[in-house]
Amino acid sequence: MSTVDTVVRLAYLAAAVLFVAGLHLMNSPATARRGNRVSIAGMAVAMAATLLLVVDSGGGTALGWTIMIAGTAVGTGAGWAAARAVPMTAMPQLVSVFNAVGGGAAALVAVPELAPPAAGASVRVPAVLDLVIGAVTFAGSLVAAGKLQGLVPGRPVLVRGARVLGGGLAVAAAVCAGLLLAGSGGGVALAILAVAVLAAGVLLVLPIGGADAPVVISLLNACTGTAVAMAGFVVDSNVLIVAGALVGASGAILTGLMAAAMNRSLGAILLGGFGTGDEPA
Amino acid sequence: MSAGLLAALSVFVLGLLVGIEVIGKVPATLHTPLMSATNAIHGVILAGALLVTAVAGTAAEYAVGFLATAFAAMNVVGGYVVTDRMLGMFRPGSQR
Numbered sequence: 227m228s229t230v231d232t233v234v235r236l237a238y239l240a241a242a243v244l245f246v247a248g249l250h251l252m253n254s255p256a257t258a259r260r261g262n263r264v265s266i267a268g269m270a271v272a273m274a275a276t277l278l279l280v281v282d283s284g285g286g287t288a289l290g291w292t293i294m295i296a297g298t299a300v301g302t303g304a305g306w307a308a309a310r311a312v313p314m315t316a317m318p319q320l321v322s323v324f325n326a327v328g329g330g331a332a333a334l335v336a337v338p339e340l341a342p343p344a345a346g347a348s349v350r351v352p353a354v355l356d357l358v359i360g361a362v363t364f365a366g367s368l369v370a371a372g373k374l375q376g377l378v379p380g381r382p383v384l385v386r387g388a389r390v391l392g393g394g395l396a397v398a399a400a401v402c403a404g405l406l407l408a409g410s411g412g413g414v415a416l417a418i419l420a421v422a423v424l425a426a427g428v429l430l431v432l433p434i435g436g437a438d439a440p441v442v443i444s445l446l447n448a449c450t451g452t453a454v455a456m457a458g459f460v461v462d463s464n465v466l467i468v469a470g471a472l473v474g475a476s477g478a479i480l481t482g483l484m485a486a487a488m489n490r491s492l493g494a495i496l497l498g499g500f501g502t503g504d505e506p507a
Numbered sequence: 508m509s510a511g512l513l514a515a516l517s518v519f520v521l522g523l524l525v526g527i528e529v530i531g532k533v534p535a536t537l538h539t540p541l542m543s544a545t546n547a548i549h550g551v552i553l554a555g556a557l558l559v560t561a562v563a564g565t566a567a568e569y570a571v572g573f574l575a576t577a578f579a580a581m582n583v584v585g586g587y588v589v590t591d592r593m594l595g596m597f598r599p600g601s602q603r
Binding site (some may be wrong): 241242245246248249250252253254255258259261262263265266268269272273276277279280283285286289290293294296297298299300301302304305306308309310312314317318320321323324325327328330331332334335337338341348440443444447448450451454455457458459460461462463464465466467468469470471472473474475476477478479480483484487 | 509511518521522524525530537538545547551554562568572576577585588592594
């Protein structure tokens with residue numbers, strides 16, 4: 227292991243510790259803001275270490291660097307502007323949009339590994355899981371945000387024939403996922419799988435009432451965490467695995483707490499058909 | 508199963524356990540900020556997006572890399588700024 231490699235791994239460990247400490251501080255209102263800043267410090271450490279790793283490993287082409295910088299700049303600008311401009315009352319849907327893009331990013335990270343030529347089995351399995359969970363979260367979170375914003379009807383939307391359509395999507399996704407897992411899937415299987423799971427994400431969230439949307443966003447948030455952990459297996463990065471697992475598990479616990487605070491069972495929420503969407507989120 | 512994969516799996520499972528334990532008795536007022544904070548943390552996928560872009564070689568891979576990097580950066584920056592704004596409301600006088 228080279229010196230740089232060691233430094234990067236230790237930095238990732240430090241970032242993971244800062245994430246855990248930050249989340250712990252967020253359990254009480256008095257320390258919550260400090261907790262968020264500790265978490266920001268962890269993120270800064272993780273990003274600096276990643277840049278060091280990229281530079282050390284021969285660092286990408288000029289075009290690659292341009293794209294990394296341009297992508298980060300565009301995303302930072304959009305995120306910053308949206309987060310500053312949106313009124314306090316519209317926060318939950320904005321969080322949902324940020325969750326959606328996170329899930330989308332996680333799904334996209336899996337794409338190059340799944341496109342032919344097929345990678346090894348230890349990469350294909352997490353890559354398929356990453357794509358499926360990430361894409362469902364992406365589509366589902368956008369629909370949930372739309373419900374809170376009033377772009378999608380807040381009442382539970384029960385699509386005629388949703389079960390048949392959902393079943394068809396599940397079969398198509400399962401077949402394509404199977405092909406990709408077996409290493410014999412091509413670009414077509416990848417495309418069909420992506421479209422099927424995106425549609426499934428929309429179909430899953432549509433029947434859920436607007437009043438329940440915050441709980442669903444929290445659940446989708448936990449899903450994104452899991453997708454990020456899978457992406458960590460794909461690109462072999464411990465910090466993604468730790469942070470993803472952390473968010474996946476803590477998000478699931480938080481979802482349970484939120485559902486309990488609303489006196490709603492998670493099963494009833496996911497089944498849908500409740501809530502008028504008239505209540506403030 | 509390779510040693511590296513086993514180590515990664517251990518990290519994953521232990522991470523899940525820490526995640527379960529770190530959430531205690533959170534007051535209901537903190538539910539949304541906490542959700543937003545965890546939302547920002549999974550923006551760490553930006554590291555994955557950068558790694559993928561760094562090894563990209565084809566036009567399609569560059570396109571995927573750009574989209575992933577932009578999405579992830581939006582998740583990180585937006586997530587943290589929103590969380591900070593929400594938590595700023597808890598302290599009278601320091602609201603921004």
